[in-house]
Amino acid sequence: MNTVDFLNSREDLLSPGISACQGCMAELSLRVILKVLGEKTVLVVPPGCMAGAAVGGWNKSLGTKIPAAMPQLGNSASMLAGIKAAYDLVDPDVHCLAYAGDGGTADIGLQALSAAAERRDNIIYVCNDNEAYMNTGFQKSGTTPHGARTSTTPVGSVGRGKVNFKKDVPMMMAMQNTAYVATLTPAYMNDFVEKVQKAATIKDGLVYLHVLNPCPTGWGTKPENSIAYARAAVQSRYFLLYEYRNYEFTVSAPTKNIREPKDVTEFLQKQKRFAHLDEQDYEEVRRVVNSRWENLKKLAGL
Template identity: 50%
Template sequence: MNVFHGIVRDEKKCTGCRACEVACSLRWHAFNERGKTPIIGDRIEGEVVFSVCRHCEKPECLMVCPVGAMVQEKSGRVRLLTERCVGCGICGASCPYGGVRWVSNRVFKCDLCGGQPFCVAFCPEGALQYEGEESLSVLLRRSEDLLSPGITSCLGCSAELALRFCLRILGRNTILAIPPGCMGGVGVVGFGMTTGVRVPVFFPLLDNVASMLSGLKREYRRKGVDVHAVAFAGDGGTADVGFQCLSGAAERGENIIYICYDNEGYMNTGFQRSGTTPLGAWTSTTPVGKSRFGKEERSKNLPLIMAAHEVPYVATASMAYPHDFERKLRKAMEVKDGLTYIHLLSPCPTGWRFPPEKTIEISRLAVETHFFPLWEMERGSYRFTVEVKEPKPLEELLGKMGKYSHLGPRQIKGMRDIVLTRYEMLSSLVAQSKKWEEKGQGKEDKGDGKKGGRGEGKF
């Protein structure tokens, strides 16, 4: 695949004002000469079309230039050497993206202004973003997709998207544990003699995921091989059936990465309730009728339960915020002295009853309403990683899902009270952590790759 990086446009923010084109004209000293700039924004049938060089990994323009006027720098940027260019226009004809312009026997092409594009800084709506060499989207496009495209997950499955994302960050030096559940049932662990992933994967029981993974990690350590031992398990195998071995692994300080994709129920076997199913939610085992309004019990606050084990790192994550998720994965990969736990909200279109194209929207609304705050606990210190100071009404989230369509004002108020109470509890932990750090009693770097400080408690 021909991956690329450069300037990307947010279609929702772009108004078609062409301020980017003005900035580019100023940069190229070509003001009032429309068409003689590397960047053009046009309206075609009411839609804004944005044309700019994509700085391809394998640039066609470089391959066809007869005089070697196109060069590719180590950073990946493709630059035009104007002193060599003869204006033949072959490069423009070969570009499949229309990113090289040929006007009056002169070639114009974006050079990213040396890494600080004028157009990005000039855009009044913030619709343009520069994706440099280290940007997440560039890294993802250049990394290998380790999950097969042929697995049979439902349309809009957040868990599949998350697993692809995780494996791109974790890389091939990974051993994967996938217990029975959605990801186990769609072919990730294999059909016959083949598997759905390009890393070693095994199929533990629902109740021994963490213990089997701990044993594998210890065997590799005995051989002197450092691998990422990663569990990718649903909420049923984490909060309910398999919690005893997860709790034990946390207490023993097993060096594994445990990722729980929480779709708030046993979605693989018919939408039954689990320990993380919220109050009021419809499932096949918490029906709705005259005397019942869905689940009558509160959900387990599993991330805080894991934080209470005083493991090195605990975090919540959402695929609506991939940069936040990536950073948390990399933090988990750096820990070498204990278990790390990431709790990932995984909306299920089939079981939650919403259109599959709304998965990311639902994920984002869960954060924006404080229903699922994004935070992390690192060595006893809590902080919000995406802080929403003015949350949206909870009804805006609940109204988009069929599993809450039966709720009335009284039931919604009860859910709102739970959301508020849990958020206030998190806020108090964050505030207390700030006080500890101000007193110099927070986490601190020991210089050996491990961070110690308050609460480590080792001899």
């Protein structure tokens, strides 16, 4: 069955109307993940865009058709590990899913996540990476890229956007031998669905999925171009698609099959958060993008 018919046949487990922005890719990713995992799933959504869009519930109602809860920002992984331990006594086939933002993963929730990976708790932890704290007004997070304008790294006579570089959380999780690590983006939906299906079969430890979700409101892009930006991020090797399992890295097809990578300017140029960058900054981004790709090639033995 192809991906279109598969997704068409699955039930949408999210409320049809949630208050995510127009063109929000985090909403699409969550819907697809829930479609693939099915209704035997328990969802945990820490404060962030998706919890703000009522997935975690408002006023005694809930945004999902499956059980969902809102943990504290820092403890989604540990709370979910407890839920999983309880479900193991009743039905071990229940998928315990966390859908956290990049702030709740890379900054605030990192300790709980890393500890759960070390204990090899069998939970699925998805990081919705939109590269800043988008829900509270675009503050800088650990995964915000170099040079991006956010409300806490403004651009003016002194500041020139974020000074430091993006924290590579999937690589960090791979280096501590998490049971399964994968990077995904909704522009490559076949690859996306395959990875979530594979994640559902892993039973020996924590599954970490890192999803790059373009955010039209925060990135300053048009809603209709969200998928195009996700695709440009992969095609310019700004975001690398790969899997990690049992000390082995596998570069996924969309990244592996790039013959002529596009220039990073293709991805950066039309975003308002990068509008102030000049050729020197582009060169800096190119250098980082290149060294990350060279590093992955060595790890995957390409």
